[in-house]
Amino acid sequence: xxxxxSILLTALMGFASAVPSxxxxxxxxxxxxxxxxxxxxxxxxxxxxxxxxxxxxxxxAFALAVTHPAAGNIGGGGFLVCMKSDGAVTTIxxxxxxxxxxTRDMYLDExxxxxxxxxxxxxxxxxxxxxxxxxxxxxxxxxxxxxxxxVQPAIDLATLGFEMNWxxxxxxxxxxxxxSPFMSRYFLGETGKPTAPGEVWxxxxxxxxxxxxxxxxxxxxxxxxxxxKIAGFMQExxxxxxxxxxxxxxxxxxxxxxxxxKDYEIYSMPPPSSGGVALVEMMNxxxxxxxxxxxxxSAAYVHFLAEAMRRAFADRAExxxxxxxxxDMPLERLISKAHAKKRxxxxxxxxxxxxxxxxxxxxxxxxxxxHFSVMDGEGNAVSLTxxxxxxxGSRMGSTELGFIFNNEMGDFNPxxxxxxxxxxxxxxxxxxxxxxxxxxSMTPTIVAKHGKPYLVIGSPGGRTIINTVFxxxxxxxxxxxxxxxxxxxxxxxxxxxxxxxxxEKDLLSPDTGxxxxxxxxxxxxxxxxxxxxxxxxxxxxxxxxxxxxSSSSEGKASGY
Ligand code: DON
Numbered sequence: 147x148x149x150x151x152s153i154l155l156t157a158l159m160g161f162a163s164a165v166p167s168x169x170x171x172x173x174x175x176x177x178x179x180x181x182x183x184x185x186x187x188x189x190x191x192x193x194x195x196x197x198x199x200x201x202x203x204x205x206x207a208f209a210l211a212v213t214h215p216a217a218g219n220i221g222g223g224g225f226l227v228c229m230k231s232d233g234a235v236t237t238i239x240x241x242x243x244x245x246x247x248x249t250r251d252m253y254l255d256e257x258x259x260x261x262x263x264x265x266x267x268x269x270x271x272x273x274x275x276x277x278x279x280x281x282x283x284x285x286x287x288x289x290x291x292x293x294x295x296x297v298q299p300a301i302d303l304a305t306l307g308f309e310m311n312w313x314x315x316x317x318x319x320x321x322x323x324x325x326s327p328f329m330s331r332y333f334l335g336e337t338g339k340p341t342a343p344g345e346v347w348x349x350x351x352x353x354x355x356x357x358x359x360x361x362x363x364x365x366x367x368x369x370x371x372x373x374x375k376i377a378g379f380m381q382e383x384x385x386x387x388x389x390x391x392x393x394x395x396x397x398x399x400x401x402x403x404x405x406x407x408k409d410y411e412i413y414s415m416p417p418p419s420s421g422g423v424a425l426v427e428m429m430n431x432x433x434x435x436x437x438x439x440x441x442x443x444s445a446a447y448v449h450f451l452a453e454a455m456r457r458a459f460a461d462r463a464e465x466x467x468x469x470x471x472x473x474d475m476p477l478e479r480l481i482s483k484a485h486a487k488k489r490x491x492x493x494x495x496x497x498x499x500x501x502x503x504x505x506x507x508x509x510x511x512x513x514x515x516x517h518f519s520v521m522d523g524e525g526n527a528v529s530l531t532x533x534x535x536x537x538x539g540s541r542m543g544s545t546e547l548g549f550i551f552n553n554e555m556g557d558f559n560p561x562x563x564x565x566x567x568x569x570x571x572x573x574x575x576x577x578x579x580x581x582x583x584x585x586x587s588m589t590p591t592i593v594a595k596h597g598k599p600y601l602v603i604g605s606p607g608g609r610t611i612i613n614t615v616f617x618x619x620x621x622x623x624x625x626x627x628x629x630x631x632x633x634x635x636x637x638x639x640x641x642x643x644x645x646x647x648x649x650e651k652d653l654l655s656p657d658t659g660x661x662x663x664x665x666x667x668x669x670x671x672x673x674x675x676x677x678x679x680x681x682x683x684x685x686x687x688x689x690x691x692x693x694x695x696s697s698s699s700e701g702k703a704s705g706y
Contacts, residue, residue: 170692170703171691171693171704171705172689173689173690174706175194176194176520176521176522176523176705177521177703178519178520178704179518179519179680179681179692179694179701179703179704180679180694180702181210181217181516182700183702184303184700185206185213186206186518186704187702188205189202189205189206190202190705190706191205191299192291192295192299193523194706196290197296197522198290198524199228199520199526200228200284200288200290200526201289201291201296202528203281203284203530204284204296205300206518207281207518207532208281208296208297208299208300208359210516211300211356211549212352212356213303213308213700215314215538215550216514216516216537216538217514217533218532219534219539220275220277220355221539221549221551221552222242222275222276222533222534222539223241223273223275223552223554224276224277224515224533225237225238225241225280225415225419225531225532225586226238226240226284226528226529226590227402227413227415227528227529227530227591228527228528228592229594233597235413236399236401237400237401238284239276239398239399239400239415239416239419240276241276241419241554241583242274242276242554242555242584243273243391243395243581243582243583244273244555244558244579244581244582244583244584245386245391245580245581246391246580246581247386247580248386248578248579250578251562253270253561254561258561260570265555266535266553267540269380269385269540270384270385270386271540271556272385272386272387272540272542272552272554272555273555273584274387275367275395276397277532279364279367279397282364283397287399294361297359297360300356301356304352304548306348307349308347309346310343310344310345310347311343311699311700312343312699313700314347315340315341315342315343317537318333318341319340328541328543328545329538329541332543335347335348335349335350336348351548352547358370358371373389374389375544375547376547379544379547402415403423403426403477404426405429405430407430407593407619407624409595410623411595411597412425412429412593413593413594414426414591415588416477417467417475417477417585418469419587420466420612421587421588421589421590421612422591423461423466423481424459424461425591425615426481427454427480427485427489428454428455428458428612428616429616429620431489432624434486434487437624442635443636445665448649448654451617451638452640452667453493454493455638455639455641457489458612459612459642459643462585462612463571463573466575466585467574468575468582468584470583471575496665497665498667501645514536514538514539515531515533515588515606516533517588517604517605517677517678517679518604518679519602519603519604519679519692520681521602521683525599526599527592527602527681529602531589531604531611533552533586534552534554535556536556539551539554540553555584557576557585557586558584558585559573559577560572560578562574562577587608588611589611589612589616591604591619593622599683600682600683601619601623601681601683603618603678604679604680605679605695610639610648610676613638613641613675614637618637618676618678618680621635622682628682629680629681629692630691632680633676633678633680633693634695634696636653637650637653638654639672639675646667646670648670648671649669650672650674651673651674676695677695677697677698678694678695679703680693690705692705
């Protein structure tokens with residue numbers, strides 16, 4: 147998704163950013179679809195040299211940290227879902243953790259009120275980064291090409307530079323004008339002025355940090371000089387993260403959440419992401435629907451989607467958090483067909499349910515995460531979503547290290563016990579505890595058919611991620627849309643509370659909106675939902691079909 151900054155700047159500066167109409171791209175041997183064409187090409191080069199999908203994913207992720215710094219990162223965290231050619235599926239959880247010094251009430255003042263911006267835009271909003279640990283673990287277990295060869299392309303991009311694009315140049319100008327202490331220096335670099343579109347932008351400090359990671363792997367980030375500098379930065383700025391936090395960080399391999407939809411198997415991310423559980427819950431509900439009466443984009447269809455979303459998000463808020471701190475989450479029950487049947491029975495097809503505002507609410511989610519999808523020619527697939535939370539995360543970093551820290555601590559429930567209809571969730575499973583992972587909505591997903599990858603998909607967008615992935619999967623599986631169409635067509639978002647349907651402007655007919663209102667729904671337009679990056683495998687014809695969402699100005703499906 148373009149960041150709000152770039153959207154604002156594009157409007158202010160009076161130029162239209164180039165939005166290529168990304169039709170589908172076909173390939174036989176391998177494909178990478180990401181929000182940066184440069185990064186997609188880096189991944190495809192790795193495949194061409196004999197790397198597998200995991201190798202390509204590692205190289206793409208490091209390249210995105212250079213070319214798409216709003217969300218591509220080494221200072222944040224995320225999730226990887228991998229299906230191997232033998233049909234086995236696994237996931238790597240590299241979500242950030244709360245520092246050891248974090249406490250449940252750390253964002254509250256003496257009156258128990260949330261200190262403004264403290265959990266989103268302060269040094270104390272930074273979680274212990276997980277990306278390097280996750281990429282390293284994925285490579286150690288499932289990669290094939292030498293580690294250094296996967297980090298090197300990112301080092302080259304940072305050292306030699308790459309052509310500044312309009313979107314990034316807009317962000318740079320914004321931060322320079324705002325005199326944002328770290329971000330303005332980050333973008334000004336050695337030249338002292340922002341790089342104009344078309345000029346080459348270099349990041350020598352980032353290249354140095356990446357070199358330590360290339361040479362020493364996991365330890366290049368979590369121990370030694372880089373770790374000392376991170377801890378030094380935290381100490382100087384009253385942050386919480388110490389060398390001990392970094393040394394103790396470990397990415398976790400976890401079994402995927404598994405569901406089925408008709409003849410398909412769905413694999414997605416388990417907690418600490420809520421994405422997989424909510425996706426499977428909603429797909430189970432959809433399986434019960436009578437699609438003869440639910441034509442795509444009709445009021446009945448949108449109503450049913452919204453009711454499914456409302457229920458899945460209520461369960462999300464009530465039950466989900468870090469599994470290492472919540473051993474009793476009822477995951478099996480939530481993703482069971484029986485649970486869907488119960489939920490289905492509660493849905494009135496003629497009128498909206500009412501979300502109970504005394505129980506669950508919403509938090510503001512940031513505006514930058516990024517997803518990419520990979521398939522290789524051997525039948526391996528990787529679906530990876532990672533984030534800094536807000537666009538450019540905390541907007542803080544060390545000039546010596548050249549990367550941006552996340553502000554992921556904002557994904558914890560900040561006020562224990564306080565849940566409001568339009569502000570906050572305060573449920574227990576996602577309260578802050580030292581070394582706990584904050585609940586996420588990221589939903590990197592692989593749908594399989596007869597044990598082979600069929601669809602690799604994911605998106606940024608905070609809580610909307612779950613719903614945009616859900617609708618794209620449904621569009622392919624139920625409505626037989628090709629991947630590019632499935633990504634582009636109208637999507638909605640409902641998240642329990644606030645109790646309203648958001649829909650994509652110009653894509654829902656005003657008449658349908660009126661019918662939904664008459665059923666009791668609040669209906670609100672928004673510019674766009676999601677920035678999906680997907681690949682579908684047409685196994686019969688031995689073709690991979692990829693598409694990047696047209697809301698990404700630099701996105702590209704790259705294949706060979
Ligand atoms: O983990 C999460 O769910 C959020 N921190 C993701 C934020 C996000 O997707 C912002 N993106 N557009």
